[in-house]
Each structure stands twice: as structure tokens, then as C-alpha cells.
Amino acid sequence: MSQPADDTVTAIRQCLDALQPESVDVLDESGKHIGHPGARDGGHYQVIVVAKAFAGCNRMARHRMVYSALSPLMTGRIHALSIKALSPDEF
Numbered sequence: 001m002s003q004p005a006d007d008t009v010t011a012i013r014q015c016l017d018a019l020q021p022e023s024v025d026v027l028d029e030s031g032k033h034i035g036h037p038g039a040r041d042g043g044h045y046q047v048i049v050v051a052k053a054f055a056g057c058n059r060m061a062r063h064r065m066v067y068s069a070l071s072p073l074m075t076g077r078i079h080a081l082s083i084k085a086l087s088p089d090e091f
Contacts, residue, residue: 008028015073019049022091024049026045026046028043029082042075044081045078045081
């Protein structure tokens with residue numbers, strides 16, 4: 001049974017709290033993917049995360065940190081994820 005999108009957005013925010021972000025924006029883009037086979041097994045989301053934890057890290061390391069924080073949601077609740085991970089100096 002799929003979770004309502006609002007619940008997933010809240011869950012994404014809660015999971016990303018592990019990175020102690022200065023800001024988090026979560027955009028549910030699932031509506032753009034109606035009819036897409038993967039849309040049945042989770043939503044499509046975009047996250048913009050600003051955190052000191054990203055300072056000095058390359059893009060790949062930042063994405064790994066975000067995926068690690070969101071790992072409980074990656075099976076069943078998130079099908080696709082677009083990530084913008086910035087340090088405060090880059091924001």
C-alpha cells in the first residue's frame with residue numbers, strides 16, 4: 001500500500017534532519033510521472049539540502065550522504081530522486 005505524498009514529504013524532511021541542514025526543500029514531482037511504470041512503486045521527488053556537512057565534499061559524496069539518510073524510504077516510498085546538495089557558502 002502506498003503512502004500519501006504529504007506523509008512521504010514529511011518523512012523525507014525527518015530523515016534529512018540527520019544531516020543537520022540549515023534548510024531543506026522537498027518538491028513532490030510525482031504528478032509529472034502519472035502512468036510511468038515506476039510511479040506505482042513510489043513517488044518522484046526533488047530535494048534541495050543546504051548543510052555544513054557538505055563543505056569540502058564532492059558531488060558524489062554529498063549524494064551518498066543524502067541517499068544514506070533517506071535509505072529507509074528508498075524501497076517503496078521513493079522511486080526517483082533529484083538532489084541538489086549545497087554547503088552554506090554555496091547557497
